[in-house]
Amino acid sequence: MSLRMSAKKGEAIELPIVRSIADLRSAIALRRAAGESIGLVPTMGALHEGHLALVRASCSGMDCTVATVLVNPLQFSPDEDFESYPRNEAGDAAMLSEAGADLLYAPAIEEIYPEGFSTKVEVTGLTDVLCGAFRPVHFSGVATVVTKLFLQALPDAAFFGEKDYQQVLVVRRLVRDLDIPIHIEMVPTVREADGLALSSRNAYLTAEERAVAPKLYATLNEMAMAIRKGNAIAETIAIGEAALREAGFRSIDYLDVRDPETLARVEVSGRPARIFAAVHLGKARLIDNLAIPG
């Protein structure tokens, strides 16, 4: 049980948890009947301040904020970390309650993918590049579960983090393409004091690796400034790759400058662009991205 203090009376309030689609819909229907707007914050749990920023963004605009916790097997390849992905529901519930969430939806996997489940949602184009090129089933798994969560809850808005920028584009694309009547909000990346983007997978880092990790963001920042000053993009990427290897990252999946809407490669500076990176460090695969200021 997680408790939070009522702003009004200082008494403990329990964060309600629902585990079935039917109970989720009943709880939301009650809120709807009271005229409340609904915000949804889909997560895989192992929550950190980045997730809580999503919850707070929802709370600031919506009457009722529903957070979901589900480690979605569809978005992991067999060689990825589905089994070892960190899980801590009690801790998550306490943090959500503290951040102001009104409801936690934490279904079992069987509730989401019952026997016979055989439908998938796929976004083409946007998912061919960056993480999509290295994690072939990932975005189809994301698109499918997000579509399901949206249609289970039918919120007014859903909140996603800028750290997973490509994911935000994919979700916006599928929402537009499938005519799901939900507004998608992107919330800025939350970082540690040293610049490392918060991620549940940072927990995989040893102390030594943790000291190396912020060099990813530092390198992206240096690249952004170089490109802004007019340095050639291809050369800046080469310098950035060398800096990442020198810093101690085990391997680089990609380090790319791309259009912020289409994710097409940007070859010449002076156009809207974003730097995207995915690197491996110990057991962790870290991603980050940064807008190049115009």
Added chain:
Amino acid sequence: MSLRMSAKKGEAIELPIVRSIADLRSAIALRRAAGESIGLVPTMGALHEGHLALVRASCSGMDCTVATVLVNPLQFSPDEDFESYPRNEAGDAAMLSEAGADLLYAPAIEEIYPEGFSTKVEVTGLTDVLCGAFRPVHFSGVATVVTKLFLQALPDAAFFGEKDYQQVLVVRRLVRDLDIPIHIEMVPTVREADGLALSSRNAYLTAEERAVAPKLYATLNEMAMAIRKGNAIAETIAIGEAALREAGFRSIDYLDVRDPETLARVEVSGRPARIFAAVHLGKARLIDNLAIPG
């Protein structure tokens, strides 16, 4: 403009036509605000009594019936009849009005698939066999457009014809899998007096071919009776194929006995089963199916 007579006063009533998602949603929101239930009848136009049976089924259970007319390019292969598929909106509107529909949604293709559209819905398993094996993009195109129409209109129920039995299973599967809160109703096949299942593609038949066409249903009936009597399924299929060729069908895509839920092949009689056929006759590809009585 199509007109129908008001049951009450005998005056002419115009069938409203909307062409944009926004106008569709506004029209439905007004009905919802009045407490009405909404039935959806998705069609590709070129309407016949089979479609009107869907409209009447909707009207009998729902307060408001919305029919859609859209020849969906996604469900045609490049070598199929998308361009030549019959189109007759004025005639369709008159028939819909007469049958009791309250609204016609007839969007342009660009309204449904604007530039940049790149999401697809796919149902696996059920779509590997029968028509799915011969029309590789067909069911993904159906699943995608049906998902979109459902989410555009968000009706309480949607009505589909038994003639497209595999399509009904696919639609039910995706509705269940994506948690779309819509009930799917299957309406019995409407047939000509001689047994030919109504189809927009029957219009492709010459007079001579039209005389041959009813032998498809006659053959399925003979097969169903033979299997019911205990004849071996494999042998009955062989006899049925010979009968179809003898009757003059140009080629047979499939003639199969399958489980009515999973579409798995049924090899032994005495279990719930259905006969499915797809044959070519002149320019037309005809499909039909029949339950084997228990």
